[in-house]
Amino acid sequence: MMMLASPLLMGQAPVNAALEAAALTPVEIAGLTAQQIPYEQPPQTVLALSWSLASQEQGEGPPEEGADEGIGDDPTQENPDVIIVEGEIGPSERDPAAEFNATSYRITQDLDNVFLEPVAYAYRDGLPDPLRDGLGNVVKNLGEPTNFINFLLQGKIGKAFETLGRFAINSSIGLGGLIDIAGKKNIGLPHRRNGFANTLAFYGAEPGAYLYLPVTGATTVRDLIGNGFNQLPLPLIVGKPFNTPEYTIPFFVISSLDERLEVDEELQRIDATIDPYVARRESYLWTRERDIALLKGEPVPPKPNIVREVLDGEIDYGDEELDEAGTDELGTDEAVDEMPGEPKVKPSDAPAIMGASQVNPGAVAITRPR
Numbered sequence: 459m460m461m462l463a464s465p466l467l468m469g470q471a472p473v474n475a476a477l478e479a480a481a482l483t484p485v486e487i488a489g490l491t492a493q494q495i496p497y498e499q500p501p502q503t504v505l506a507l508s509w510s511l512a513s514q515e516q517g518e519g520p521p522e523e524g525a526d527e528g529i530g531d532d533p534t535q536e537n538p539d540v541i542i543v544e545g546e547i548g549p550s551e552r553d554p555a556a557e558f559n560a561t562s563y564r565i566t567q568d569l570d571n572v573f574l575e576p577v578a579y580a581y582r583d584g585l586p587d588p589l590r591d592g593l594g595n596v597v598k599n600l601g602e603p604t605n606f607i608n609f610l611l612q613g614k615i616g617k618a619f620e621t622l623g624r625f626a627i628n629s630s631i632g633l634g635g636l637i638d639i640a641g642k643k644n645i646g647l648p649h650r651r652n653g654f655a656n657t658l659a660f661y662g663a664e665p666g667a668y669l670y671l672p673v674t675g676a677t678t679v680r681d682l683i684g685n686g687f688n689q690l691p692l693p694l695i696v697g698k699p700f701n702t703p704e705y706t707i708p709f710f711v712i713s714s715l716d717e718r719l720e721v722d723e724e725l726q727r728i729d730a731t732i733d734p735y736v737a738r739r740e741s742y743l744w745t746r747e748r749d750i751a752l753l754k755g756e757p758v759p760p761k762p763n764i765v766r767e768v769l770d771g772e773i774d775y776g777d778e779e780l781d782e783a784g785t786d787e788l789g790t791d792e793a794v795d796e797m798p799g800e801p802k803v804k805p806s807d808a809p810a811i812m813g814a815s816q817v818n819p820g821a822v823a824i825t826r827p828r
Contacts, residue, residue, distance in 0.1 A: 599635025655684025
C-alpha cells in the first residue's frame with residue numbers, strides 16, 4: 459500500500475487510470491507496483507488559427523483549409539455587401555500648387571466679402587435694370603472682335619461672320635451695343651463667347667496646372683495665357699480710345715461687377731458645400747472641359763456629383779445617370795456662353811468662401827463589388 463500511495467502523491471491520476479484502479483480488488487492492488495499502474499497520455503487537440511483583414515460575420519463556421527493563405531484575396535468574394543473605399547491623400551495632380559491656391563482663395567474671398575460683394579449689390583440695386591443691362595451689352599459687344607478672330611482661327615467661318623454681323627448691327631443700330639438688336643428673334647444672332655484659350659485647347663493644348671489667382675480667380679496655365687490676349691484686338695487694331703485708361707478701367711470694372719452678379723447664386727451653393735475650395739476648383743475644371751468638348755463637337759464629360767451640387771443646386775447620389783450639359787440652337791460644336799439649364803460659369807468668376815482640403819476628392823472612389 460505504501461508503494462501505491464507514492465505515485466498518487468505525485469499528482470492527480472488520469473481519469474482512465476483511476477477508473478482501472480477502482481475496478482481492482484484489494485488482493486490485486488496488493489500485488490501491483492507503482493510502475494504497473496496503466497497510464498495513458500491525454501489526447502492533445504491543436505486548433506488551426508487563421509486571421510484575415512476581412513470582417514467575418516458572427517455564426518460563420520471555421521475557415522476552410524488554406525484560408526490563412528488568402529490574406530491578400532478580394533474580401534468581397536465571401537461578403538458581397540462589403541463597400542471598398544479607395545483614395546489618395548495629398549494635392550490633386552491637376553492642382554499641384556494647392557497650398558498656394560488655397561491661400562489665394564481665402565484672401566480673395568475675404569476681399570470679396572468686404573469689398574466686391576457690397577459694391578456689386580450696390581451696382582445691382584442702385585442702377586435701373588435697363589441701364590445696367592445696357593452697360594453689360596456694351597461690354598459683350600466690345601468682346602465680339604475677339605470672338606470673331608477665334609472663330610476664324612478655329613475654322614468656323616460661318617459663325618465667324620455671324621459674329622461679325624452681330625458686332626456691326628449692335629454697334630450701329632444698337633447704339634454702340636447698348637441694345638442687343640442682333641440677339642432678338644427676328645434677327646437671331648445670339649452672343650457666342652469665344653477666346654484664345656479656347657483656340658489653344660481646340661488645337662490640343664493641355665490645360666496644365668490649376669491656379670487660383672487674385673483678381674483673375676479660377677484658371678489654368680493654358681487659360682491664363684490665352685485669356686491674356688482677349689483684350690488686345692481692339693487696342694492693337696483700332697487704337698484710341700481702346701488703348702487708354704479711360705476705356706480699360708471702366709471696361710474692367712463693369713465686366714467684373716456683371717460677372718460677380720451672374721455667379722452670385724453659384725457662390726452661395728459653393729459656400730454651402732463641405733469644402734468650398736475643392737467645389738470651386740472642380741466646377742471650374744469641369745465647365746472648361748464641357749466648353750472645349752462642345753467646341754470640338756465631342757461628347758460632354760459626365761458631371762461629377764460635387765459639380766452637380768454647385769451648378770444645378772440639387773443632387774441625388776443614388777442616380778447613376780449623370781446629366782450631360784444641354785446644347786443651344788447653335789449645335790454641339792459651339793463654345794457656348796449660355797446654355798439652357800446651365801448656370802453661367804466664366805473663367806474669371808469671383809471666389810467663394812475658403813475651405814481648403816488636402817484630400818483629393820477626384821481620386822476617392824466608393825465602389826460596390828459586382
